[in-house]
Amino acid sequence: MVNVGKRSGRPRAGEERLSRTAILTAALRIVDDEGIDALTMRRLAATLHVNPMSLYHHLPNKAAVLAGLAELVFAELELPDPGPAVPWDEQLKDAARAYRNGLRAHPNLALQVLSDTSAVSSVVVVTMEPFYRALDRAGLAPRQIFEAANTLVDFIHGFTLGETSVQAETFELAPDLLARVRDLPPEKAPTLTRIVAELGPEGLAYDFDSGFDSGLATLIAGLTR
Numbered sequence: 500m501v502n503v504g505k506r507s508g509r510p511r512a513g514e515e516r517l518s519r520t521a522i523l524t525a526a527l528r529i530v531d532d533e534g535i536d537a538l539t540m541r542r543l544a545a546t547l548h549v550n551p552m553s554l555y556h557h558l559p560n561k562a563a564v565l566a567g568l569a570e571l572v573f574a575e576l577e578l579p580d581p582g583p584a585v586p587w588d589e590q591l592k593d594a595a596r597a598y599r600n601g602l603r604a605h606p607n608l609a610l611q612v613l614s615d616t617s618a619v620s621s622v623v624v625v626t627m628e629p630f631y632r633a634l635d636r637a638g639l640a641p642r643q644i645f646e647a648a649n650t651l652v653d654f655i656h657g658f659t660l661g662e663t664s665v666q667a668e669t670f671e672l673a674p675d676l677l678a679r680v681r682d683l684p685p686e687k688a689p690t691l692t693r694i695v696a697e698l699g700p701e702g703l704a705y706d707f708d709s710g711f712d713s714g715l716a717t718l719i720a721g722l723t724r
Contacts, residue, residue: 517549519557523567527605530568534607538564568608569622576601578629587636588719591651594629595715599655601626606663609656627652637722647722654714662707676703 525546529538540561544551558564576597581590602609627648634644680688680695695703 517547517553517557519567520571522547522554522557523564523571526564527568527571527608530607531605535565540564569619570625572605572608573598573601573622573626576626580632583636587633588723590629590633590636591719591722592712592715594626594633595651595655596711597629598626598652599659599711602655602659603663606659609659609663634722639722651715651718654718658711658714662711665707674700 522543526538526543529542529546538561540554541551543564544554547554558567578590578594578597581593630648630651631644634647639647676695677700680692683692685692
């Protein structure tokens, strides 16, 4: 006996136009505009003007949608092999900057990339080849390549999460830091006090692009040794 009160989940007429890419593109708009918490299968279906059950023919659950979003965003970052003419450290810098840019373009997705196993796996598959390729050309052993790539990505994740939380190109640290250091007892932090005073407001100005490149250069210098 057929239960007419339940839908089978088969797409209705007119929903055949639905595709995995269309679903993920709509989901990304929701996440970018309103955050991860705003994304539900019902909300996604309403945005696409389709029956919620029709989404499951393309993506079985919200976890699959989130993994697909990571893949959609970071697939655009795949870098072609520049060949040995480009030094390995420059290749590594290019890969790191591209990865950072992908996170910055979709900050509401960044934290999800760090905390969801399926999303992390999707990101690794589509983004890590340039990292591994550059490190391999540096002459590292397989285990060293794996650990070095993870360290670089951890740096990029941490840096970008801090950067996106500020939502500005620079971080105005100097005024508050200078005031707090001046109020310290002389014996509390003499080295900090001396260095902060020598740098002054201009020296303490923090630019995220410069800070990222400085941190990246330090990591690569360690790999070079």
